Amino acid sequence: MSLAHRYDFVLIFDVKDGNPNGDPDAGNMPRLDAESGHGLVTDVSLKRKVRNFVGLVKEQEERAPVDGEKRFEIYVREKAILNHQNQRAYSALNLAVAPEEQAQAATENEATDAKKKKPAKDKRKGSADEVALARQWMCQNFFDVRTFGAVMSTGVNCGQVRGPVQLTFARSVEPIVALEHSITRMAVATEAEAEKQQGDNRTMGRKHTVPYGVYVAHGFVSSFLARQTGFGADDLELLWQALGQMFEHDRSAARGEMATRGLYVFQHDSELGNAPAHALFERLAITPKEAGAVARSFDAYSVGFDSRGLDIGETVQAAPGVKLTRKF
Known part of the structure; x- marks a missing residue:
């Protein structure tokens, strides 16, 4: 069943004594906006968690597909x-x-041609019809392709897909403090290390955490692009479920306490939309209950739309032709 509405959504999640998204170029420190000090979580990180959740809940179903369809x-x-x-x-x-x-031979030929400063012949591409059929097959079989899109022309050419679901970076409501901790492992990896330490056998390491932070990400669902990829109502419901529960199945030493605190969905009456997304997002406010206080739990914040609190399951008229529902 194809989508008949445009959707915009707000994902709110928090982290306590964990690293929501380390930056490998900065020693795995939590990502920061260097100017404002607000924490960041990339869209790629959030999509990874959605992929992992869908793979988890659909793994058994995919092993024994109905009518051979995956x-x-x-x-x-x-x-x-x-x-x-x-x-x-x-x-x-x-x-x-x-x-x-x-x-592979084509790739090697390209490298040879490049040395000769001659344009390489691309032997990897099928005909336009073949690519279109392959692209359709990929959309039908892979949830993340028909949801987020993909570039599938790196080898055997299946074309490119622009996904109907897009996510922004998540940004913390307030500036965060990135802490660095020294940790000790009571063992070493090699005999050489043991001899060097004369049997003490300790390995020192570093761990980075955010004491507490509430993050907000924005998302968009286009019914027009959904029609192109085959993204349907069942996929949309699975997406809402994944966004609501993905942190529950992503526990690790670095992310012991991360949780979705709210998923607010703006549903437009029309496919084109009845209000600009940014105008809707600006009216949904996550604010500290006590200005200047150090927050260490979600209870320190309030979520409201036009100064009104939102209860679970409550639906409000956000704008003419747009209703706002809390999904999680």
């Missing part, structure tokens, strides 16, 4: 080789395309 596989998953995923579309559709060995 709809909830994950394209960008851990340790996946994307060109192998692309090849599956051509194999399933019995399309003639250069196999991986020829694609």
Whole structure:
């Protein structure tokens, strides 16, 4: 069932004594806006958690698909080789395309041609019709392709997909404090380290945390792009479920206490939309209850729309033709 409405949504989550999204270029410190001190979590990190949740809840279903159809596989998953995923579309559709060995040869030819300063011939691309069929197959079988989109032209060419669901970076409501802790492991990895420490056998390390922070991300769902990828009402409901519960199944030593605190969805009567997204987002405010106080729990904040609190399950008229519902 295709979508008949435009959706904009606000995701609110918090972290306590954890690292919501470390920056590998900064020693895995929590990501920060250097000018304001507000914490950041990338859209890529949030999408990864959605992918992991969908893969978790749909794993059994995908092992025994009804009528041989798989709809909830994950394209960008851990340790996946994307060109192998692309090849599956051509194999399933019995399309003639250069196999991986020829694609590799084409890559080597490109490198040789580049040295000769001659344009390389792209032997990896199928015909326009083949690419369109492969793209459709990928959308039908992979949840994250038809949801977030993907670039699938890196080897065996399945084209590109612009996803109907887009997320922004999440930004903390207030500036955060990024702490660094020294930690000790009572063991070493090698005999050489043990000899060097004369049997003390300790390994020192560092750990980074945010004492507490509330983060807000914005998202968008386009019914027009959904129609192109086959993203339907069942996919949308699975997305809402994933955003609400994804942190519950993403526990780690660095993210022991992260939780979704609210998922607010603006549903427009029309597909084009009845109000600008930014105007709706600005009217949903997350504010400290006591200005200047040090927050260490979500109880220190209030969520309101036009100065009104929102209860679970409450639906309000956000604007002419737009209703606001709390999904989680």
